[in-house]
Amino acid sequence: MALFKKFSREDISSSSQVKASIARGIRSSIAQQYPWLEEHGVIEVLIPKKDPMIVGKMMGHVQVVLMDNVPLFFQERDGPWCPTLRVLHQYPDMMPKLRADKGAIKFVLSGANIMCPGLTSPGATMHSEVDANTAVAIYAEGKEHAMAVGLTKMSTTEMRETNKGIAVDNLHHLADGLWKTPVLV
Structure with a gap:
């Protein structure tokens, strides 16, 4: 389900500077969702209050x-x-982590969703306990940096119990269009 599989600048149909109140709301929402960013003063670096925000x-x-x-x-x-992978690579501790086994890597990097067995088998690790509909960083067995950002379809407890079906929707992965377009002009 990768959102940005064939993403390019032209896929942004409209962009505009948002009002200060909307920018505050988005910033607050992000800070609330990722408390680590606020605790470590990173939110002010990423999204300064005084700078114009474009959506x-x-x-x-x-x-x-x-x-x-x-x-x-x-x-x-x-x-x-959800953070882009470039943000996540700068601040890897900002969100919950799940590590997929080696067999899942090529599928995840081609945009496939992450299946339960890819997260429950030997070599895979659930570093964080999360609920369904939680944004998570997907790491690869034996690798240091995240390879994808996804949204859990079920809790980590359900992933272990069920051990079949889609565990995480892959929203953004290395080498997708968003990764290849670091700056939008």
């Missing part, structure tokens, strides 16, 4: 927060705000 809109009800034309966070419909 780009895409087909499929996706919004992208841009600061200085750099995509930082995205949101599908009314779902949670």
